[in-house]
Amino acid sequence: MEKNIVVINKKTASNTKRIEVNGDIIVPDIKPDIVNIINTNGIAYIYKEEISTGRIRVDGNIDTYIVYLADNGETRSMQTTLSFVETIEDTNITEVSIAKEKVYLENIEAKVLNERKISVKSNLRIKSEVFEKSEIEINNDFEEIEDVQKLKETLNIKSIIGTNKVKTSIKEDISCDSSFDIAEILKTDIEICNLENKISYNKVLAKADAKIKIIFLAEDGRIGVASSNIPVMSFIDIEKIADTNECNVEYTIINMLFKVNSKEMHSISCQIDFEVSVEAYETKTIEVIQDMYGIKNAIDFTKKDVEVQISSTTKSEKVNINERVLVEDILSIYDVGINCKNVKSNKSGNFQNYECELNLEFYYEADNRNGLNVKKVAIPFITKFEGEEGELEFEIMKKQFTVSNENVDCEVEILVKQSNTNLKKISIIENVISKELDEENDYKMYMYFVKQGDTLWNIAKKFKVSMCDIIKLNNIENPDRINIGDRLYIMR
Numbered sequence: 001m002e003k004n005i006v007v008i009n010k011k012t013a014s015n016t017k018r019i020e021v022n023g024d025i026i027v028p029d030i031k032p033d034i035v036n037i038i039n040t041n042g043i044a045y046i047y048k049e050e051i052s053t054g055r056i057r058v059d060g061n062i063d064t065y066i067v068y069l070a071d072n073g074e075t076r077s078m079q080t081t082l083s084f085v086e087t088i089e090d091t092n093i094t095e096v097s098i099a100k101e102k103v104y105l106e107n108i109e110a111k112v113l114n115e116r117k118i119s120v121k122s123n124l125r126i127k128s129e130v131f132e133k134s135e136i137e138i139n140n141d142f143e144e145i146e147d148v149q150k151l152k153e154t155l156n157i158k159s160i161i162g163t164n165k166v167k168t169s170i171k172e173d174i175s176c177d178s179s180f181d182i183a184e185i186l187k188t189d190i191e192i193c194n195l196e197n198k199i200s201y202n203k204v205l206a207k208a209d210a211k212i213k214i215i216f217l218a219e220d221g222r223i224g225v226a227s228s229n230i231p232v233m234s235f236i237d238i239e240k241i242a243d244t245n246e247c248n249v250e251y252t253i254i255n256m257l258f259k260v261n262s263k264e265m266h267s268i269s270c271q272i273d274f275e276v277s278v279e280a281y282e283t284k285t286i287e288v289i290q291d292m293y294g295i296k297n298a299i300d301f302t303k304k305d306v307e308v309q310i311s312s313t314t315k316s317e318k319v320n321i322n323e324r325v326l327v328e329d330i331l332s333i334y335d336v337g338i339n340c341k342n343v344k345s346n347k348s349g350n351f352q353n354y355e356c357e358l359n360l361e362f363y364y365e366a367d368n369r370n371g372l373n374v375k376k377v378a379i380p381f382i383t384k385f386e387g388e389e390g391e392l393e394f395e396i397m398k399k400q401f402t403v404s405n406e407n408v409d410c411e412v413e414i415l416v417k418q419s420n421t422n423l424k425k426i427s428i429i430e431n432v433i434s435k436e437l438d439e440e441n442d443y444k445m446y447m448y449f450v451k452q453g454d455t456l457w458n459i460a461k462k463f464k465v466s467m468c469d470i471i472k473l474n475n476i477e478n479p480d481r482i483n484i485g486d487r488l489y490i491m492r
């Protein structure tokens with residue numbers, strides 16, 4: 001008996017939790033008193049995961065950057081870390097489960113309690129999916145049964161070769177213009193881009209760029225911007241992987257540290273720790289038996305329904321946004337923070353509609369206010385894809401911001417990608433019992449008229465003859481096309 005083994009990660013649980021993370025910050029003695037908050041932003045990440053029966057515990061941080069106006073008229077900043085611990089409970093979670101978590105910082109804001117104390121409130125969304133590795137055995141043949149007839153379907157099934165994850169780090173001094181003596185970091189942005197994977201010798205070479213941008217305050221009160229593209233590279237062991245296989249690679253920040261170096265260096269020290277996870281799979285072409293019967297034997301069997309991955313698809317759609325935004329007293333732009341998010345989705349006919357937001361943060365110089373000024377703008381847009389709902393990713397392809405008379409003309413081109421994992425439920429034949437029939441010595445000729453819903457397979461099964469015999473006897477050119485009322489001769 002020929003058998004095929006397909007390995008899948010069977011989803012056993014999924015959960016989305018929204019939590020609130022709050023904390024108070026005391027202004028260090030070396031910093032001046034607070035008048036008001038100019039801007040608050042942060043980066044959320046999970047650095048630890050513990051799986052046990054019925055639960056997953058995740059530990060994470062929100063690295064928070066607060067820019068404020070001091071009582072001496074200067075723009076100053078503070079950095080702090082808010083920690084969170086969350087437990088995800090589900091009876092389907094076991095110690096051998098494979099868990100994937102993502103954390104999204106949906107909102108963060110700071111409030112002045114007094115001149116030396118700030119209250120920070122943030123809202124997180126934690127999305128978790130739990131899988132278990134499952135081996136599916138597909139019987140492809142039953143040659144031990146005499147004159148067995150089989151109805152087969154050929155499928156391309158994605159089978160997992162292996163999964164693995166490693167930790168890697170990048171360290172670099174990011175230089176700035178030598179005319180700036182850096183005093184404080186005001187804001188950091190990190191974007192993982194230019195992903196590239198190569199497979200060789202049971203390893204995956206994963207490469208990407210960490211695109212880093214830093215806004216900082218100089219000793220003389222000026223605002224500066226420093227940026228760098230830092231390569232991220234790691235080798236991940238995957239046994240039996242070949243260069244013809246495919247793999248998915250994901251990068252997750254698990255820790256980061258930014259520190260101003262000495263004045264003479266005119267640079268900022270950067271260290272970011274990543275977890276790089278890989279899932280590798282191969283495409284197997286397998287004939288799956290849908291039905292069977294015997295000509296000389298009575299065959300009885302049971303079926304088991306399983307779900308397999310047929311393919312993964314990615315669709316993309318370009319969205320162009322042209323918007324004029326009023327920014328009072330703006331002289332020039334230091335930087336513009338850009339991110340997109342899916343607000344909600346709904347199904348309309350054959351299309352999945354997504355209501356999204358383009359979020360812009362303008363960091364700018366004003367003509368009547370010193371230091372860093374910030375204005376946040378949310379621009380709604382809609383995109384849609386045919387088919388079922390999937391995961392959205394946003395890539396900024398082009399951006400241009402032009403200042404004119406307190407207005408900023410925004411031109412942004414967004415590539416929206418929808419990813420879908422296409423699953424198919426199939427029935428696997430198992431527990432086959434064959435019983436020999438009493439043989440009849442006389443051959444019989446039948447005449448049958450095709451009825452509604454008939455297929456050549458069902459007719460052949462009914463009379464316990466082979467489809468080939470019916471096709472040959474009746475000179476049928478296309479077995480997939482028989483019409484109601486057609487007359488068929490059947491010899492048994």
